[in-house]
Amino acid sequence: MADRLPMVDKLWFILPEVALFLGVVVIFIMGLSHSKRVRDMLPMITCLSLAVAFGLTWWVYEGSRGQTLLSVNPNLMLMPMVGKYVKMSACAIGIILAMVSVGSVDRRLEAAVAAGHLPFDPIRANRGEFYAFFLLSLMGVMLTCNANDLIWLFLALELTSLPTYIMVAISRPPRVAQEAAVKYFFLGAMATAIFLYGFALLYGSTGTMILTEMQRAFAAQAKADVVNSFGIIGMILAMLGICFKIAAAPMHFYAADVYEGAAAPVTAFLAFVPKTAGMVAIILLLTTLGWSGHPSTGLPEPIMTTLWMIAVLTMTLGNLGALLQRSVKRILAYSSIAHSGYMLIGVIAGPANNGINAVLFYLLVYGIMNTAAFAVLAALERRGQEIETMEDLAGLRIKHPGMAVVMAIASGSLLGVPPLLGFFAKLYLFIAGIQAGQIVLVVIAGLNTAISAWYYLGLVTLPIMAKPSAQSETIVRSPFPWPRIAGIVTAVAVVVLPLFLGPLIRASQAATTPASLTTGVTISK
Amino acid sequence: MLAVDLNAYIPVGILVLMAIIFVIVNLAATHVLGPKRHGAEKDIAYESGMNPIGTARKRFNVRFYILAMTFLVFDVEIIFLYPWAVTFTKLAPQSDEATLFLGRIMFFIATSILAYIYAWRKGVFRWD
Numbered sequence: 005m006a007d008r009l010p011m012v013d014k015l016w017f018i019l020p021e022v023a024l025f026l027g028v029v030v031i032f033i034m035g036l037s038h039s040k041r042v043r044d045m046l047p048m049i050t051c052l053s054l055a056v057a058f059g060l061t062w063w064v065y066e067g068s069r070g071q072t073l074l075s076v077n078p079n080l081m082l083m084p085m086v087g088k089y090v091k092m093s094a095c096a097i098g099i100i101l102a103m104v105s106v107g108s109v110d111r112r113l114e115a116a117v118a119a120g121h122l123p124f125d126p127i128r129a130n131r132g133e134f135y136a137f138f139l140l141s142l143m144g145v146m147l148t149c150n151a152n153d154l155i156w157l158f159l160a161l162e163l164t165s166l167p168t169y170i171m172v173a174i175s176r177p178p179r180v181a182q183e184a185a186v187k188y189f190f191l192g193a194m195a196t197a198i199f200l201y202g203f204a205l206l207y208g209s210t211g212t213m214i215l216t217e218m219q220r221a222f223a224a225q226a227k228a229d230v231v232n233s234f235g236i237i238g239m240i241l242a243m244l245g246i247c248f249k250i251a252a253a254p255m256h257f258y259a260a261d262v263y264e265g266a267a268a269p270v271t272a273f274l275a276f277v278p279k280t281a282g283m284v285a286i287i288l289l290l291t292t293l294g295w296s297g298h299p300s301t302g303l304p305e306p307i308m309t310t311l312w313m314i315a316v317l318t319m320t321l322g323n324l325g326a327l328l329q330r331s332v333k334r335i336l337a338y339s340s341i342a343h344s345g346y347m348l349i350g351v352i353a354g355p356a357n358n359g360i361n362a363v364l365f366y367l368l369v370y371g372i373m374n375t376a377a378f379a380v381l382a383a384l385e386r387r388g389q390e391i392e393t394m395e396d397l398a399g400l401r402i403k404h405p406g407m408a409v410v411m412a413i414a415s416g417s418l419l420g421v422p423p424l425l426g427f428f429a430k431l432y433l434f435i436a437g438i439q440a441g442q443i444v445l446v447v448i449a450g451l452n453t454a455i456s457a458w459y460y461l462g463l464v465t466l467p468i469m470a471k472p473s474a475q476s477e478t479i480v481r482s483p484f485p486w487p488r489i490a491g492i493v494t495a496v497a498v499v500v501l502p503l504f505l506g507p508l509i510r511a512s513q514a515a516t517t518p519a520s521l522t523t524g525v526t527i528s529k
Numbered sequence: 530m531l532a533v534d535l536n537a538y539i540p541v542g543i544l545v546l547m548a549i550i551f552v553i554v555n556l557a558a559t560h561v562l563g564p565k566r567h568g569a570e571k572d573i574a575y576e577s578g579m580n581p582i583g584t585a586r587k588r589f590n591v592r593f594y595i596l597a598m599t600f601l602v603f604d605v606e607i608i609f610l611y612p613w614a615v616t617f618t619k620l621a622p623q624s625d626e627a628t629l630f631l632g633r634i635m636f637f638i639a640t641s642i643l644a645y646i647y648a649w650r651k652g653v654f655r656w657d
Contacts, residue, residue, distance in 0.1 A: 012625075012629060029643055032643070032647050036647070036650040036651055126650060127651055127652045
């Protein structure tokens with residue numbers, strides 16, 4: 005009996021998440037400790053649990069038990085090996101993000117306690133909660149990869165999003181952070197309602213919650229030449245709702261305000277973590293529908309058109325929006341929207357054209373280069389406030405040469421300047437698009453890259469070539485070295501990783517190899 | 530070919546229609562038929578038979594809400610424990626399934642206890 009208690013078999017694959025959960029529990033309690041030394045250990049414990057989860061992921065998937073379970077029960081998960089790739093990249097980037105966030109939460113409170121103005125009161129402290137929610141949200145991403153039914157998928161997506169609402173609110177004291185959090189929460193709740201409704205329609209049209217069975221149900225419907233249109237509508241609604249998580253049009257409006265309101269480390273987190281979860285969810289859902297209906301790409305026509313429009317709108321609106329901004333965080337927010345648009349090219353291209361692994365690879369690369377840019381913002385400050393506008397960055401090379409170079413490398417990579425990592429990731433996506441015959445889409449993406457050069461080149465040249473402005477003279481290093489270290493590590497990764505392109509791309513290909521993807525169902529029109 | 534049998538949804542449509550009509554008819558009927566008598570006694574707010582004192586816009590200490598949230602943890606826990614207890618008696622004793630069920634609920638209770646410890650350390654129960 006292969007599927008007797010499949011839950012027990014699945015538990016094996018969430019061991020990394022269990023490790024993170026133990027970390028969460030320890031951090032929750034440690035954050036309330038009266039000893040400053042214990043409280044200062046929180047980021048370290050966060051990194052430690054992520055490192056353990058990283059190792060466990062490899063062991064769980066590559067070990068003999070994991071391999072046996074997967075071969076005995078192929079219906080355990082829809083795309084089992086995606087988990088290994090996404091979980092390992094989420095843990096690795098999570099460690100960097102935790103480094104960026106050192107010293108950002110509770111800074112004033114800790115300073116007042118250290119100076120003896122205030123006794124330490126656990127009810128005012130937020131640091132433990134911040135790092136615990138940090139790990140919980142990463143846990144959500146990791147659980148999304150293991151989802152094999154709609155309820156699990158829904159809960160995992162919510163586990164990714166709910167902690168981020170609170171992280172935005174407690175990331176820094178100004179009211180603008182709370183305003184951002186409330187906006188983010190209400191729009192997020194609306195998006196959740198939309199994709200939940202989509203899930204309900206998907207269940208109604210296939211009669212099952214389980215993704216692998218859903219795939220068979222859609223295949224049977226396609227064979228009989230009657231695909232239930234409620235299934236298609238449900239799929240479109242689910243995709244629109246998940247567009248909120250990846251900050252894609254038409255659900256992208258929140259991004260600029262929320263990214264601006266949150267502290268820089270949280271913004272970096274928002275740009276990577278929910279996006280990864282959303283992309284994995286979209287890929288899982290589309291896989292149930294199969295990839296062999298459209299002559300070149302495999303998706304049924306209505307889904308194809310929707311995705312195409314979302315992709316074009318997302319990249320165009322993102323890049324045009326960024327042109328109008330002066331605040332660095334808002335520029336990076338719009339750039340995050342635009343990058344979601346690029347990634348959708350890979351989703352449209354589908355697994356037959358290496359599209360899905362291009363998306364997975366791009367997610368990792370985007371996480372690295374975007375975190376580098378935000379690490380610069382987190383590492384510099386003016387009178388304890390974050391730096392905000394482009395003018396603040398002008399002539400950074402004089403006083404902070406390291407950070408100026410990191411910013412230039414990160415922006416260059418986000419633009420896709422050839423020797424850097426971002427170029428190869430983008431190239432890989434565009435090749436997938438061309439292989440799928442989506443020439444128009446790739447041309448639009450190319451034009452968008454040209455538009456984005458305007459503001460990315462601004463971010464490259466301002467710190468390195470411009471004269472220091474009156475504003476940038478007053479900028480000092482943050483007293484915490486870790487954001488700087490994270491920035492330098494990620495910038496070095498952007499420069500060095502292209503040398504290891506082969507292994508990285510092979511890893512992303514291995515994530516999508518099992519046949520469940522390419523032997524999709526045939527849906528004729 | 531994408532197709533769906535919309536006829537199957539006719540009963541749902543009728544139900545929705547009836548629900549809407551029911552609401553409108555009831556509201557309209559009360560408005561038209563209901564007797565309306567006003568007076569000093571009749572117009573005061575209903576407070577379960579007590580005479581209302583002061584304004585309703587009184588502010589409560591935030592501790593009440595925090596305590597209420599802590600109560601919610603245990604409230605929800607009991608809601609989950611009840612169906613679990615009913616199902617658990619039906620499982621074969623010492624089978625794999627029973628062990629799994631027991632493990633799950635133990636994990637669940639452990640998380641609630643941790644939540645309790647967290648609330649206690651956070652100072653939720655301190656009332657000064």
